[in-house]
Amino acid sequence: xxxxxxxxxxxxxxxxxxxxxxxxxxxxxxxxxxxxxxxxxxxxxxxxxxxxxxxxxxxxxxxxxxxxxxxxxxxxxxxxxxxxxxxxxxxxxxxxxxxxxxxxxxxxxxxxxxxxxxxxxxxxxxxxxxxxxxxxxxxxxxxxxxxxxxxxxxxxxxxxxxxxxxxxxxxxxxxxxxxxxxxxxxxxxxxxxxxxxxxxxxxxxxxxxxxxxxxxxxxxxxxxxxxxxxxxxxxxxxxxxxxxxxxxx
Amino acid sequence: xxxxxxxxxxxxxxxxxxxxxxxxxxxxxxxxxxxxxxxxxxxxxxxxxxxxxxxxxxxxxxxxxxxxxxxxxxxxxxxxxxxxxxxxxxxxxxxxxxxxxxxxxxxxxxxxxxxxxxxxxxxxxxxxxxxxxxxxxxxxxxxxxxxxxxxxxxxxxxxxxxxxxxxxxxxxxxxxxxxxxxxxxxxxxxxxxxxxxxxxxxxxxxxxxxxxxxxxxxxxxxxxxxxxxxxxxxxxxxxxxxxxxxxxx
DNA sequence: AAAAACGTTGACGCTACGTCAAGGTCAACC
DNA sequence: GGTTGACCTTGACGTAGCGTCAACGTTTTT
Numbered sequence: 001x002x003x004x005x006x007x008x009x010x011x012x013x014x015x016x017x018x019x020x021x022x023x024x025x026x027x028x029x030x031x032x033x034x035x036x037x038x039x040x041x042x043x044x045x046x047x048x049x050x051x052x053x054x055x056x057x058x059x060x061x062x063x064x065x066x067x068x069x070x071x072x073x074x075x076x077x078x079x080x081x082x083x084x085x086x087x088x089x090x091x092x093x094x095x096x097x098x099x100x101x102x103x104x105x106x107x108x109x110x111x112x113x114x115x116x117x118x119x120x121x122x123x124x125x126x127x128x129x130x131x132x133x134x135x136x137x138x139x140x141x142x143x144x145x146x147x148x149x150x151x152x153x154x155x156x157x158x159x160x161x162x163x164x165x166x167x168x169x170x171x172x173x174x175x176x177x178x179x180x181x182x183x184x185x186x187x188x189x190x191x192x193x194x195x196x197x198x199x200x201x202x203x204x205x206x207x208x209x210x211x212x213x214x215x216x217x218x219x220x221x222x223x224x225x226x227x228x229x230x231x232x233x234x235x236x237x238x239x240x241x242x243x244x245x246x247x248x249x
Numbered sequence: 250x251x252x253x254x255x256x257x258x259x260x261x262x263x264x265x266x267x268x269x270x271x272x273x274x275x276x277x278x279x280x281x282x283x284x285x286x287x288x289x290x291x292x293x294x295x296x297x298x299x300x301x302x303x304x305x306x307x308x309x310x311x312x313x314x315x316x317x318x319x320x321x322x323x324x325x326x327x328x329x330x331x332x333x334x335x336x337x338x339x340x341x342x343x344x345x346x347x348x349x350x351x352x353x354x355x356x357x358x359x360x361x362x363x364x365x366x367x368x369x370x371x372x373x374x375x376x377x378x379x380x381x382x383x384x385x386x387x388x389x390x391x392x393x394x395x396x397x398x399x400x401x402x403x404x405x406x407x408x409x410x411x412x413x414x415x416x417x418x419x420x421x422x423x424x425x426x427x428x429x430x431x432x433x434x435x436x437x438x439x440x441x442x443x444x445x446x447x448x449x450x451x452x453x454x455x456x457x458x459x460x461x462x463x464x465x466x467x468x469x470x471x472x473x474x475x476x477x478x479x480x481x482x483x484x485x486x487x488x489x490x491x492x493x494x495x496x497x498x
Numbered sequence: 499a500a501a502a503a504c505g506t507t508g509a510c511g512c513t514a515c516g517t518c519a520a521g522g523t524c525a526a527c528c
Numbered sequence: 529g530g531t532t533g534a535c536c537t538t539g540a541c542g543t544a545g546c547g548t549c550a551a552c553g554t555t556t557t558t
Contacts, residue, residue: 001477002535002536003535003536004534004535004536009392009396010396011396013515013516014535014536015514015515015516015517016514016515016516018537018538019514019515023514034522034523034524034536034537035522035523035536035537036523036535036536036537037536037537038477040477040478041385041388041389041392041475041478042388044392044396045388045391045392048391048392048395048396049395051395052352052395054514055345055348056345056348056349056352057342057345057349059513059514060513060514060515061513076353079349079352079353080353082349083346083349083350083353086342086345086346086349087346089342090339090342090343090346093306093335093338093339093342094339096304096305096306096335097332097335097336097339099304099305100305100306100328100331100332100335101332103301103305103328104325104328104329104332136290139290139291139294140290142294142297143258143290143293143294143297146297146298146300146301147258147259147260147293147297226290228250228287228289229289229290251504251505252504252505253503253504253505262546262547263504263505264545264546264547264548265545265546267506267507268545268546272545283505283506283553283554283555284505284506284553284554285504285505285506285554286505286506303545308544308545309544309545310544
């Protein structure tokens with residue numbers, strides 16, 4: 001038999017056979033005078049054995065080890081282990097399909113998949129104003145929806161609930177506008193201090209507690225990222241606001 | 250944010266982030282004076298989006314296409330297609346596990362897994378004699394058990410059934426011994442012709458028909474491989490036998 | 499001041515082969 | 529005897545998604 005016949009017999013490509021030679025899975029047969037490999041029945045049997053193991057999912061390295069350990073009990077162990085591995089893979093694919101179904105269930109696939117409908121509502125209200133600053137907040141929350149743990153998400157959703165109440169939404173929009181106006185202002189601008197105190201007054205009490213307990217320097221690391229996106233004046237607003245809040249306690 | 254913080258935030262390695270830059274999945278952010286990449290909130294949101302898609306199983310190329318096609322209906326198509334693909338994978342793993350279970354069900358894992366118990370019995374009887382020639386036949390049948398189609402296997406098992414009957418087994422052993430003795434003989438040896446006619450007489454009728462209809466030159470290709478393993482005298486035995494059988498028809 | 503912990507680019511490694519490239523060999527047909 | 533076509537040979541690059549050095553600069557901590 002030459003390599004093409006052997007390969008056809010086993011249902012693989014000639015490249016595969018040579019690859020197995022290279023890995024030492026299949027012994028190199030004797031050569032004909034012209035350099036062609038001359039296979040015999042034994043080789044076909046060996047190749048078939050290798051293929052049987054490969055087709056159930058053993059890696060070629062594992063197959064080589066198994067064939068080297070020459071037979072019997074070890075193989076059984078390996079196969080049992082493999083079966084467990086395959087079961088794990090099936091499970092994992094199941095999880096992915098579940099997540100996929102979650103994504104597909106959402107009407108808007110534009111990228112803002114969010115865990116809770118309440119959070120989604122808050123996001124919607126936030127972006128409604130068209131404020132650039134609100135957009136940033138929205139991104140923060142979107143991000144939270146994907147990177148934070150489930151329990152932390154729930155905590156934040158609870159925290160934000162007051163913001164979604166009728167009266168707050170409009171007041172929120174006004175505050176966002178005032179923040180937007182400070183984008184190109186100087187840190188010493190008089191509007192900075194004014195806005196800081198107004199913000200401090202308007203924040204719900206629980207959010208204040210959360211904020212002071214979770215200052216960017218220490219608490220949730222993803223919160224620190226936000227500060228770097230602020231203009232100097234805006235950052236100053238928050239520094240002042242925190243100072244005001246600390247005094248009020 | 251520097252690259253390490255971003256990566257930690259998204260739960261990936263820095264290498265992964267750089268890889269995404271390289272593939273154009275994530276825009277390169279501005280650099281700090283020292284050359285470090287300076288990420289902002291936007292980048293974290295983008296990275297989180299990429300990861301969500303990657304985690305359900307989209308390839309990075311697909312993700313890039315989806316993000317480029319900027320939003321909406323196309324993504325949904327892709328996800329539906331992906332779900333079908335995942336379902337197919339689960340199915341495939343199921344098939345492999347079934348085959349694995351088949352292998353594990355067998356008491357002897359030494360490599361001779363065979364489709365039918367009858368064939369296994371024939372194999373056992375064949376190797377019992379200790380004949381080298383019988384061993385070859387056994388390998389042929391083992392090979393058949395793995396490379397032939399199910400219907401062809403069944404046909405062969407039917408053909409071999411008479412060989413497993415009480416009387417035939419001993420006669421078979423004797424014939425195998427006589428074939429073994431010819432391993433190093435010359436093609437002109439008088440025992441060659443004698444054995445050829447004896448073989449022709451002893452073969453069950455169905456096997457004769459099958460044999461003549463499936464001569465190595467034309468029929469099942471894996472059969473031709475056998476001839477190359479024969480010594481000259483042994484090959485001569487079969488050539489003569491075929492000639493005798495042809496005349497008898 | 500040294501060490502630890504970050505960052506930078508560049509390059510090789512991994513799986514199981516597919517797919518050229520550049521040629522030699524063999525049988526058949528003209 | 530030449531040509532075509534189907535085989536064979538070795539060698540080397542490409543694939544997906546990063547992990548993991550290497551060799552080096554920067555920032556922070558001890």
